[in-house]
Amino acid sequence: MTTNDLQAYSSVLERLKPLINTQLFDEEFRLLTGDLAKSQQFLIKMELKRLAQPCTYYIDLRGRVDGEVRPFEHKGQTHYLDEVAIQTFENGLKQYGQYTIGIFEDVTNTNNNFRVRHQQETNKRLQDVLSGETSDKTVNLATLPSDMDSTANDYKAAQLIRFAGYSVRREERMNFSIDIEVVLQDEERFPASTSDLSVSGCKIKIPLAIEMTAGQKVAIFFRGLEQEFALGINNGIPYQVIDVEPADKGYYVRLKRLPLADEKGFSEFLQNFIHGNKRRYKVNLDNTYEAVFIKGYEQFYLPRISSLPVFLAVNDGKATPSCVLTTENNRHLMHYFQDERQQNVLSQLLHVRRLKQCLAKEANENSTVLYTFTHAAKGRLFFYSATTEELLQHPELKAVFFGFGAAKPSFRAFRMSVLRTVPAHAHIPLSLPTTADQEVQKLNQPPTPLIANFIRNLRYIVALTDISTAQSNSLYKAITYDAALLNQLKVFGHAKLEQIPPIESASVQYVNLRSESRFLYKTTVLLERDKGGDIQAFSRDFSSKGIQLECAEPVEFAKGDTVQISLPELQKITTKHQLSALPYEVMAVSKNKLIMNMRVIDPTNDHPGKIFFQQLINNNRSKLTMAEETPKFPGLGPALRNMYIKALDTFAFYVHRQGVRYNLDVVALGAKPNALHKLLAQFSDGPDSITMLPLLKNNATNLQFANQLKKMKRQEIPFSYEVFLRFTPDQDNTEHSFETKFDFDFQLHSAKKAFVDDVVNKDLLFAFKIFLSRTGRPDTEHIAKELGYVSTYAIHKAKVLEEELWSVVGVGDVVDITDEVLLRFNLSNEQIAEQQKKRLTLLAGIKQPV
Known part of the structure; x- marks a missing residue:
């Protein structure tokens, strides 16, 4: 891009560009720059030669300009340009004779380019500030933002979409306009035309003077088709009105076809007609387009949910957790709800009384806050929990619960939302009609009998979202309480159960971009630090190349730090590998400084931890649970995914x-x-x-x-x-x-x-x-x-x-x-x-x- 010190000579540059490769260049250059210093003449000539250099850069303006971008071919290379850019490109070819650096810069700096507009707006703001024209006298030029958002005056509202809000069409519709005659039940007849047509229905446009209502029955003669085909139907085709919507100078009426004596023959005719003409006339893609649009956004959201959806089955009037839907962001919560025996305590926390309290609330606010912490005694881990309503019912214990509980590293606050579901929601077929091609019917199969039996009693989903922060926990911790009341906290405690029903885990299926599989495993990890003792943590998942840890206290490590870790419990099962002082690099640290992702530092390819974990995975793959959680029940993940997407709030x-x-x-x-x-x-x-x-x-x-x-x-x-x-x-x-x-x-x-x-x-x-x-x-x-x-x-x-x-x-x-x-x-x-x-x-x- 031409530098600022040559902007003053832009008119000279523009006049000389078409002459750069001609015999007239030297003479015209002397005439236009004769009164300039030699140094300026040299800079202008070098700039012209730079702009005239052949260019092979690929240009893609999709999402970068205010205009409709389309493919543009030039000498075997496909660029993506809008009309303004295409015109600029073609004008440049006339100037330079070939695709050059100058054309590339002109095309990528048109006035409708978002980056150019942003720079112009920023410059204007700077000029306004410098000239004193801004109404805000406190503007600091050093902090003027580089990216400016829309103001309230030009703000464009966001599009609102409904998850799972797409329809499934049983058959293809064709955008097809043909003359018809409509006969009402009182024998009144009037001409109309179709706007689309399928085997079992159609949409027609009628004049404003005609009144039609939902449920009304009519007969239709396809006069346009009768000119080409012998339909042989004397009394018309019976239809029923589904709904009526206003249109320009008329109404659109959606109709479904009613049974006919020789229905099979007419259905076959329509099916063959649509199939034979769908390349000639446009297939109606409205519902499929909408489905692709919404499903694309669903698939961005679901793998990144922080909430843990817990599915509850109702058996003999009692609701108990049966399975959970996991993602990379919520998988750690499954570890949190495990005691020292690696048994899940969700069945004790999500009891019937709490579910009823949430479901009984007004205005669809079927949620509460669930507070939890653990207390270790005699080598056993005991869970304590209370909801907002329960703490308000025991006002004398609220301060004790918060003051004592928040002092524990395990203290958490969860938003607990209760949603209703039914097994039928597990099946969401494609939006495509089964007649589209042979594969659609295969892909539209409902859940297998095994999955259908597993989910048949699922009736509720409890979404648990960790809303704790270090700052909020410090406020709870600062609450003073009467230590004499500590013994009364047993009302919020959960006793140990000998038999805890297992909870099946299934993951949201999506494109996995990881280089290797990770496996869930909880073991003690010690992190060395320069001062003070080792930091205690435990693993959440591991692979041969990395490990994710949850620390017992906030850490001061940052991304890029090298940390020596030891695995004392795993060391007990191997003498072949030395699992202490293993070098790992910190890849990410959570905002609360408790979760760390780490990878091995292995310049010589002999890292003991990497070799140990490789052998551990190879020898115990059938016993380990993948972090991606390949379930015992194939197809359970998609079924739970569909049920959740149709229930969430x-x-x-x-x-x-x-x-x-x-x-x-x-x-x-x-x-x-x-x-x-x-x-x-x-x-x-x-x-x-x-x-x-x-x-x-x-x-x-x-x-x-x-x-x-x-x-x-x-x-x-x-x-x-x-x-x-x-x-x-x-x-x-x-x-x-x-x-x-x-x-x-x-x-x-x-x-x-x-x-x-x-x-x-x-x-x-x-x-x-x-x-x-x-x-x-x-x-x-x-x-x-x-x-x-x-x-x-x-x-x-x-x-x-x-x-x-x-x-x-x-x-x-x-x-x-x-x-x-x-x-x-x-x-x-x-x-x-x-x-x-x-x-x-x-x-x-x-x-x-x-």
Whole structure:
């Protein structure tokens, strides 16, 4: 790109570009630069030669310009350019005679390029600040952001999609317009035309003067077809109206075909007609396109959920945990809920009384906060747990539970959400009709009898989300309590059971980008440090090349550090390998400094730990549980995945990268809207969009989310934010209704506490935790069949879908933590009850977004 010191001679450069390789160049150059210094003449000539150098760079402007990009061929090379870029490219060819560096720079710096626009906007802001034209006199030039987000004035609402909200079509529809005659039951006849046609139905367009209603029966004569084919049907084809929707200068009416005496013959005719003409006329792809779109976003979200879905089966009136759905982000919770015998205690924590308390709540708020910690005594590990409601029922023990429990490293706060499910939801067939090709029917098979029998009694899903932070735990820990009451905490304790029902584990299936399999295993690990004793930890999973640890105390290690680790328990089973002082490199550290991912440092390929784990895996593969959890029941993972996606009450959002800009363009809704959906829906324009302005305060997308995503890799655990909303009812717009504070807006805990107290005393408090994950490449294997079908009949639509999915760089999971925040800041029981009452009243009165 031409440097700033030559910008003053841009007109000279433009006049000389077409002459650079001609005999007229030297004479014209002398005429135009004769009054310039020799040094300036030299720079201009060198710049012209640089711009005229042949270029082989491939140009791809997809997602980088404000324009429709399409393939552009030039001398066997395919570029992806929009119309402005194509015109610039062709003009450059006329100037230079060939594809050069100058053309490349011109094409990648057109005025509709997002990067160029961003730079122009930034320069204008700088000029405004320097000239004093800005209204904000406190602007600091050193902190002027490099990425600026949309303001409220030009903000575009996010598209709202519903998970599992796609329809399944039994047969292909063809966009086909043909003249028909419609006969009503009173023998009134009128001409109309079809807009699409299938074997069992059609959509027709009728005039405004005609009234038709759902359930009405009509007869249709296909006059256009009768001109070419002898249908031999004298009384018309019977149809029934499904629904009517307004259209331009008329109505669209959806009809289903009713049984006919010689139905088989007409059905065969229509099927053959559609099959024979679907290359000539467009196949209707609406539902398949929608399904691919939504499934693509589902597959970004599900593998990155931090919640642990626990599926409960009802037998003899008693609900007990039967299986869990795991991901890389939630798998550690299975370790947390294990005692010293490696037995899972979820069946004791998720008892019937707690389920009924959640299900009985109003306004679809079927959730609570579950607090847990463990206490070790005589070599045994005992679990203690209490919900918000249980602590309010025992006010004299609340301080004791928090003060004593939070002093334990095991103290956790979980959002516990109870969802209803049915086994029928385990089967989600493709959106393609079985007539599309022979493979569809094979892929659309329901769960096997083995899986169907396993899930037949599943009725509830409890989603457990760890919403603890080191800062929140310190607040609970600071609560003073009467030690004399410690013995009374046994009311929250869970006794040891001799027989604990096993819980099957299955994982979300998706494109695995890891180089090798990992295996679940819990063993003691000691980490050496320069000062003080060793840090105790335990493994969560391992492979031959790496290990993930959970530490008993926060660590000071950072990514890139070298740490010596020892494996004392594993050393007992081998004398061949020395499992102490093993060098490992820290690859990632969690925000709370308790979880570390590490890999072996093995420059000589003889790392004892690597060799030991390789032999351990090879000799015990049948006994080890893969972290990806190949289940005992093949097909269980997809079945549980489908049941969860049809039941969840999540709020998910997606961050797209478009050039240098990051936009929050898509928000997902589960089976029912949660509190945040309802709050934002009040200020949204329609059922298909939702405003995110309250969460995008101060350019949160580009200044916080985007900057964080740039630092993250796909395999890293989510980065979390806490956001606090003051909501003032009965206001006209979002600006007056919401006051937004992120956790990073508060310098001190006291400031956060003061904000919460003020909101509780005057307005309504809503608090949410955002789990932000970096995405990798889209899992197109999950949607391959449907995407291929779209490509067959509308390749341009398939490319648009792929480009949109490839532009996703981050996914956010927003979890309600309001009740936990109220307890965290030690508000009175009366204040908590009043806030809950106000919140439920508000949410119950808000119309659902879709």
